Amino acid sequence: MSGRPTPHLPSQGAESGTAAPFYPRLGDLAADTARGGRVGVVVALPGEGAATYHLQPPGGGTPWSAPADASTLRPVPAKATHATLLVRDALYDHRARQGSMAILVHHEDGSSTEAVLVLTPPDMERLHSQTERILTERERSLGGAP
Incomplete structure (x- = not known):
């Protein structure tokens, strides 16, 4: 054992395979x-x-209520703006016939x-072509040769 906490184990308080319940705060966006x-x-x-x-x-518009246990409410994730490559080696999985690269969204x-980022062979060829064009x-x- 590593000595690190493993909160996914029932013995440490979380139910296996479940996410923490969502209890929105004032001002949060929630999907009902x-x-x-x-x-x-x-x-x-x-x-x-309020009881709910x-x-x-x-x-703005017509307000509504949702149960006090928040059972019908789900978080609204923030929208992604862009992704950057992480400094890790790209991998190719021969069995799946696809490559992968670690990114930060x-x-x-x-x-x-x-x-x-999962890349099929055509994706890899397209990425190679586009990267070559960018370079x-x-x-x-920079004033280099065309």
């Missing part, structure tokens, strides 16, 4: 599954003069998430 995934801003919390969550469309809220353009802009 009882309303077909409608997104709203949490404008009142249970216990603060109160939500309102982000641009940046989100508009300033957070980031590690992910893997040629860079050379031209």
Whole structure:
């Protein structure tokens, strides 16, 4: 054993294979599954003069309520803005016949998430061609040979 905590194990308090429950805070965006995934801003919390969550469309409009246990509410993830390569070796899986590269996905809220860019052989050829074109353009802009 590594001595590091493994919160996915039931003996350490989390149920195996489940994510932590989502309890939105005031001002959070939440998607309400009882309303077909409608997104709203949490404008009142249970216990603060309300028995339920109160939500309102982000641009204004008719508010609605959701159960106090937040069972129908889901987080609305921040949108990705761009991805950058991580400094790790690219891999090729002969069995799957695909390559992979580690990337860091940046989100508009300033957070980031590690992910893997999976490339099929045609994707790899296209990426090689596009990268070569970019490098040629860079050379031209630096005054190098065309």
